[in-house]
Amino acid sequence: MRKLFIDIGGTHLRSELIDETESFSEICSSKEVPLMAYVEEKLARYDDIGFVGIAYAGQVHEGVILSAPNIAVDEPQIKKTVAERYGVRLEIDNDLNCALLAEANEWNVQNMAALYVGTGIGAAVMEKGKVIRGSRNLAFEIGHIPYRQTPFTCGCGRNNCIELFASGSGIAKQLYPYNENRRIDLSMLSRSQIENERRVAEEFETALVHAAGTLVTLANPELIVLGGGIIEHNPYLLERLREKIASYALGASLERLRIERSRLENAPLSGAKLLEKEETWNH
Template identity: 30%
Template sequence: MRAALTGTRGVGLDIGGTKTHGVVLGEDGAILAQVRESTRPGADGVVATAERVFEALARESGGSLGCRVGVGVPGLVDSERGMLRHAVNLGVNGDDLPLRDLLAERLGVPVVVENDVNAAALAACALVEADDVVYLSVGTGLAAGLVVDGRLRRGEHGAAGEIGHLPVDPAGDPCGCGQVGCLETIASGRALARAWPTPDGPPAAALFAAAAAGDPAAIAVRDRFCWGVASAVRALGLTIDPERIVLGGGVAEVGEPLREQVVRQLRTLGEGSPFLASLGLADRLSMVPLHYPVAAVGAALVAAR
């Protein structure tokens, strides 16, 4: 059965290190209400922020929200127990945090907790109407959500899809994971900001604009960045062989120019390998629509499932 937004109704919260984005989905999958609030760090701050967004969604929807709430968060998530750990960007470190139970008590409704990239992968499935999908999030870091035969693949330790920590350059930069030369040190928002610092506005937008204007330094930085994204796509294609690969995340707000350059890099990678070229990875690649809250919508789908 192919995934679809039609016929679902739910509430989803995407809790990130800087903002929390909440949505209410209608029966046809349309977004009926959405709210953004700054996220307060720490366990207490995360719970309080979620409550604030939930109450604002209820006001925007014109009534109480009694349905189950799906919550997407960064870090290692045990969805069965509703536990969160190592969510450094949220100020949650160390021991398991019983986030599901804390939120359920505060919101007064059942709650389901999922890794944010995994949640976004479910929404990506619905967008492209396929059941074998890799969602590649190019944000502050680099990670993938995997859906195989319509089911999330989380892995034994919740680490499936951590493609950003695949080493590709032994002489590269140290990675926050403790390894050297990981893809995340090349193809992530953090890496891009280091390579192309800008005083105002998103570095990715500034880089792609400068490259489009013919700046040789910008072109070099852009090409290396897009090579890194293409390398992640190649690795995922060779290991998962999904029907579709969907790009999302904060850097993907650059839009079509990002997809075009990643496609160009994929085709270049395939020039010396008839085998790789035969896989047609470039033809499987698409992007989340601009400004679409894919992680929040995915969290609502988590609740609906």
């Protein structure tokens, strides 16, 4: 039996198709390939797929996609639809929740938070080995806390989300409104001769520390793991965060707190592989 695992974000869809002897990896644009269409193409090509696990950069509850600020949704009822059409079990959860489980396994910690920055910015929190989910699996949507009004609109529809400052999509909207797919080189922006580019980079750092400080104050984890494409390509952000977080978080919550960079190549995809064993994952 083959198993299909997918990590879909605002920029890329990454997948891994695994059987008993080998695995095949693939990457494509999530803006050009709708998720349901991608899953159906694989199920049609490989009739022995018995399980699909998906880490999804959006809000998900009980197998239903509620919303996705940076992804076009082609089938909200994806779990039910795949089961009815193909008789295949599919489990889908927020990508940060998936990343959190993978990170917890990697660091062997039961009280921790994951803070990932890429196309968007997201967080997930674990307490005593359990993901804190909220009533509809929407807990700790840090990217959409009110921060500061802008002339731009977040993917969620509001104009004051912290994601508009501390994310790749936020930077692109401020600097490249007609080419939001440009790759963000934050360290280059911070050294730019153009004042507006330096300002955007400085505002990114401030917003990131604000988000992390809010997360620490609310969740009181013993470990925060930073991940995502922006962090991966700008590793200096780890030290910036360590240096400045004391001004943004409750002092008592900082005692014994560790802040580390992810050591995993793709934590959301690794977490998607754990969904098969999480019987109550979306309940």
